[in-house]
Amino acid sequence: MIDAIERVVRELEEDRSLLEPDRLRERLEALDRLDAYLPFLSDVPQAVLGVESNDAGVYLRARAVCARLEAANGELYEAIRGEIRRGRGHDALLRWVRSPEREARVGVGYDVGDGVGYDYLDELVSGVLQFEEPDAGEVAREPEMVFYQPTPAHHIFDLVGGAGLTAEDVLVDLGSGLGHVPLLVSICTGASSVGIELEAAYVERARQCAQRLNVKATFFCEDARVADLSRGTVFYLYTPFVGSILRDVLDRLRREAASRRIRICTYGPCTAVVAEEPWLEAAAAPEMDRIVLFRSRG
Ligand SMILES: C[S@@+](CC[C@H](N)C(=O)[O-])C[C@H]1O[C@@H](n2cnc3c(N)ncnc32)[C@H](O)[C@@H]1O
Helix, strand or coil, rough: CHHHHHHHHHHHHHHHHHHHHCCCHHHHHHHHHHHHCCCCCHHHHHHHCCCCCCHHHHHHHHHHHHHHHHHHHHHHHHHHHHHHCCHHHHHHHCCECCCHHHHHHHCEEECCCCCCCCCHHHHHHHHHHHCCHHHCCEEEEEECECCCCCCCHHHHHHHHHHCCCCCCCEEEEEEEEEEEEEHHHHHCCCEEEEECCCCCCHHHHHHHHHHHHHCCCCEEEEECCCCCCCCCCEEEEECCEEEHHHHHHHHHHHHHHCCCCCEEEEEEHHHHHHHCCCCECCCCCCCCCCEEEECCCC
16 A cells, blocks of 8 residues: 555656646645545654654655645635736636637537536635635524535536626625625626625625625625515525525515516526526526526516
8 A cells, every 4th residue: 555655646746747836626636646545644643653664754755745735726826816806806717617628619618517516616716715614503594494505616607607797797696605606706707796695604704705805795694585686687596495485585586577687597406496487588408407597588
């Protein structure tokens, strides 16, 4: 085993190009490889003292490689944060998801992957947004309210690329959690965005992030059933609630749509319910594991 680890460590030590800023994806893959070999890497000191000195040397070299790769990622994330603060976050972030090949094929320049799970883009986003761990939730949840889980970043970039958002739009994320969607949408499109979230600790973290990065995203600690929807042009729901709560909120959105055209973007199981609304028209065949865009019929 130690020989296999040594080979990987040597290969990574010798590949100096891994430290170039653009090689984020390769660095994350390298860190994954080291993680797989050395699951106890972070607790190594005791273990190191207990093993033969050659093995100890390999473990220490592996830790040094990890530290260098993580430092290179940290520098990249800080550079992107600087660009976001200067109002140039659009290019700084979207260059990681642009796919010229896909642009030529389907006209949308973002590679949204295979539609499932989290990937290196989520690492990039969490490295850049740097949310502090929120305190434990305090809200007494009703059974129909869904727990926090972020939309995978590649789907958020799909929304950015596919919804045609402009600086005139206001995106409202109903059940915004830590605020990934409003923050990334505002950074990448210039649209204003609003997050409505029941859990105060999440709202606080989202506000801190928007302030640190100077992003046009506002967060309200409210129940989506009573929040002000009048400014929104695009509403996003990653299945924040089901059953009668979803019904109430869809009825409120229908009333908004009676006086102006709105768009609704969904992700997850709520898509099937939204697809049944006769006042909405889906832009493409509704699928649960993709973001689906609906327009109100006018
Ligand atoms: C599946 S998470 C989605 C988080 C975020 N929209 C995203 O995509 O990254 C659902 C969120 O909705 C919130 N939520 C549930 N019921 C709510 C309600 N009635 N009003 C506002 N937020 C609610 C939960 O606290 C949770 O953070």
